[in-house]
Amino acid sequence: MNKQVRIKINNSDYLMYDDITVLMACRNAGIKIPTLCYLEGVSQRASCGLCVVEVKGAKSLMRACVTNIREGIEIFTNTKRVRQARKTNLELLLANHPRNCLQCNKNMKCELQSMADELDVRECNYPNIRKRKVPVDNTSHSLFRDHEKCILCARCVEVCSQVQTVDAIEIAGRGMDAHVTTFFDRGLGNSECVNCGQCLLVCPTGALMAKSEVDSVWSEIDNPEKFVIIQTAPAIRAAIGEEFGFPPGTGTTGKLVAALKKMSFDRVFDTQFSADLTIIEEGNELIERIKTGGTLPMITSCSPGWIRFAEKFYPGVLDHISSCKSPQQMFGSVAKTYYARKLKIDPRKISVISVMPCTAKKFEARRPEMTSAFEYWKKELNLKDKDSFPDVDYVLTTREMADMIREAGIDFVNLSGERFDSPLGMSTGAATIFGATGGVMEAALRTAYFELTGSRLPKLELEEVRGLKGIKEASLDIKGKRINVAVSHGLKNARQLLRQIKEGKSPYHFIEIMTCPGGCIGGGGQPIPAGYEILKKRIGALYQEDQEMQIRQSHENPAVMELYENFLEKPLGKMSHKLLHTNYTGKGIYI
Amino acid sequence: MNPKTAGKIDGIIKKHSEGHGRLLGMLEEIQRENPHNYLPADSLEYVARKTSIPYAKIYGVVTFYSFFNLIPQGEHCISICRGTACHTKGSKKILDFLRKNYEFEGEDTNDAKLFLTTKDRKLTLRSVACFGQCALAPVVEIDGDIYGNMKVETLKKIIEKF
Incomplete structure (x- = not known):
């Protein structure tokens, strides 16, 4: 049992439960303690030394993040000794850190930089003594690490291990040689890394960044030969506002569309269109699996980090994963086939750009099998293998998109809302909630229920699968048949559901797995910071938008219906399989 | 990796199947058994695969202790x-x-x-x-x-x- 203890902070008395650290006690008392390496609930390595406080009776300064409170403890957070020590510790970190902040992608958004300002560090007299120069890690399609900027706080290591249980990185070497790296410095692209980018969300410096595709996208826009289509994922509209000073949870769909139109993309479309399409295909796949005794539970396939995770860690469950491509990839193949034909444009002249909340999508777009449009046109246009082109050409993160909007001189804040272009910009509320954990499940059940019963779900909102609980469950009666579902987000939580499957004890028919905490709205491509409270607000914005949509079920999307009528024919049909489905490979890396 | 080395490592892993610091003991013995007194990458990969200890963690350990060699040593x-x-x-x-x-x-x-x-x-x-x-x-x-x-x-x- 925790008991209450009397403590003193800066000579004021407090009564607090004794199961907390000095850091938490100070926060509870409204006193700010600076931290760089600490990450609530994830990491307390006590490596940065900024949270030091004086404790009466203790010889040395104590690190608040790893010191527990006790009866009678007297803490001082603002003495000369404390201020001096914090400054010195920060100066020591800065000594080995490059000073070219102006050129850094994290300029003005860097925790280290703001900390230097906050602690009033105006000079740094320590020499840079980091000797060994480890080359930048450029091996991944999604992420990029510049060791020189790293301050070895190890937040990335802890997130990769504690939240995602991927363990792709660790601190290797000692002293001056210490650096965060993969097995034998082979690089993230040659490791277990699933490209989720949770590491870069918590990096306090510019050491970890998403691979930028901004320059390539500008070139596409500037190329008069190219017909440039942009698609934006559901989670973007609930977060990009933060980049322009709106409070978290502000839906900015109209402004986003307006900004993209001003940037002279030829068409501004919506990944939500293909999210609806995903629901039709995936819903039918689920029904077919249930009816024909196929592999159950079926697991969603929208999250490319999860797909990579399965391929590397759970090759045994690949049969359980829906063969549906993710909405991003479905959009790419539809745009370069159906839409190209409709507009009578050579598919090779079309460039499909995505805006994604996700760093793993950059990897996904480059998977060699994601060239369905090329395969489709191969015969007709007499193409050789060397002429191959990807379904999706470039992937921007929410942050990169915001950078481009700023660079284009667009006054995002004061834009009046505009609407997506037709037809691939048409979508429903079911697609909007894809961006939140549980959203795909809810959207799929709305449609599956209709497909099986011919009527609308009595209540469209499936509250059981909403919210930020690690694993959520629901059970639904559809025409006398119980359908059990589960939803997880954050890969650590996924492991629980996967273990059940491996042991043959999974009680579910359908499982949604999202790589990132909170689902796509918490993706590695989203605005920084992205704490728990911010995630909740972004999720709120998506549900709000769903509520306000006229059409809230994927199977009622008229543009998707038209696509089936004029092109695909029927769900899971021959054309669908060619363009909208895929298969997975992976032998796993552990025996 | 040849089956003989694999078998040897299997035996060593089995010997150190429990407790804190099992990785250290394992690696020490694998290095000792190696004719060039070092830990080749493929041996470490094999340990990771067999024990499910993350690859990066193992690399962190072998680069921390100067006792471990990652390149072949002289006789x-x-x-x-x-x-x-x-x-x-x-x-x-x-x-x-x-x-x-x-x-x-x-x-x-x-x-x-x-x-x-x-x-x-x-x-x-x-x-x-x-x-x-x-x-x-x-x-x-x-x-x-x-x-x-x-x-x-x-x-x-x-x-x-x-």
């Missing part, structure tokens, strides 16, 4: 002390003698952190900060044995007997 290992006492008593002379007379491979830039092996893998040369035997300076360790008051002539004779 014999000579460690020269480069502490202050040994330096004043001429350890540099010993070092330079070895450098001049044997063909070492590796980055030879820092006397205080030397780690070289001859091309024929007969001899590994390392420098050490201090053995704590300053009264016997200069001190040299040869294959685990400490030699005090070392002279170039004595060392030459020892190496000739290898």
Whole structure:
């Protein structure tokens, strides 16, 4: 049992439960303690030394993040000794850190930089003594690490291990040689890394960044030969506002569309269109699996980090994963086939750009099998293998998109809302909630229920699968048949559901797995910071938008219906399989 | 990796199947069993696959302890002390003698952190900060044995007997 203890902070008395650290006690008392390496609930390595406080009776300064409170403890957070020590510790970190902040992608958004300002560090007299120069890690399609900027706080290591249980990185070497790296410095692209980018969300410096595709996208826009289509994922509209000073949870769909139109993309479309399409295909796949005794539970396939995770860690469950491509990839193949034909444009002249909340999508777009449009046109246009082109050409993160909007001189804040272009910009509320954990499940059940019963779900909102609980469950009666579902987000939580499957004890028919905490709205491509409270607000914005949509079920999307009528024919049909489905490979890396 | 090595490692893993620090014990033994006294990448990969200890964690451990070698070692290992006492008593002379007379491979830039092996893998040369035997300076360790008051002539004779 925790008991209450009397403590003193800066000579004021407090009564607090004794199961907390000095850091938490100070926060509870409204006193700010600076931290760089600490990450609530994830990491307390006590490596940065900024949270030091004086404790009466203790010889040395104590690190608040790893010191527990006790009866009678007297803490001082603002003495000369404390201020001096914090400054010195920060100066020591800065000594080995490059000073070219102006050129850094994290300029003005860097925790280290703001900390230097906050602690009033105006000079740094320590020499840079980091000797060994480890080359930048450029091996991944999604992420990029510049060791020189790293301050070895190890937040990335802890997130990769504690939240995602991927363990792709660790601190290797000692002293001056210490650096965060993969097995034998082979690089993230040659490791277990699933490209989720949770590491870069918590990096306090510019050491970890998403691979930028901004320059390539500008070139596409500037190329008069190219017909440039942009698609934006559901989670973007609930977060990009933060980049322009709106409070978290502000839906900015109209402004986003307006900004993209001003940037002279030829068409501004919506990944939500293909999210609806995903629901039709995936819903039918689920029904077919249930009816024909196929592999159950079926697991969603929208999250490319999860797909990579399965391929590397759970090759045994690949049969359980829906063969549906993710909405991003479905959009790419539809745009370069159906839409190209409709507009009578050579598919090779079309460039499909995505805006994604996700760093793993950059990897996904480059998977060699994601060239369905090329395969489709191969015969007709007499193409050789060397002429191959990807379904999706470039992937921007929410942050990169915001950078481009700023660079284009667009006054995002004061834009009046505009609407997506037709037809691939048409979508429903079911697609909007894809961006939140549980959203795909809810959207799929709305449609599956209709497909099986011919009527609308009595209540469209499936509250059981909403919210930020690690694993959520629901059970639904559809025409006398119980359908059990589960939803997880954050890969650590996924492991629980996967273990059940491996042991043959999974009680579910359908499982949604999202790589990132909170689902796509918490993706590695989203605005920084992205704490728990911010995630909740972004999720709120998506549900709000769903509520306000006229059409809230994927199977009622008229543009998707038209696509089936004029092109695909029927769900899971021959054309669908060619363009909208895929298969997975992976032998796993552990025996 | 050949099945014989794999079998050997299987046995070692089995021996260290429980408890804290099992990885250290395992790696120590695998290195000892290796004919070149080092941990090849494929052996470490094999350990990761078999134990589910993350690859990066293993790499973190083997790069933390200077005891572990990631490159093949010579049949014999000579460690020269480069502490202050040994330096004043001429350890540099010993070092330079070895450098001049044997063909070492590796980055030879820092006397205080030397780690070289001859091309024929007969001899590994390392420098050490201090053995704590300053009264016997200069001190040299040869294959685990400490030699005090070392002279170039004595060392030459020892190496000739290898």
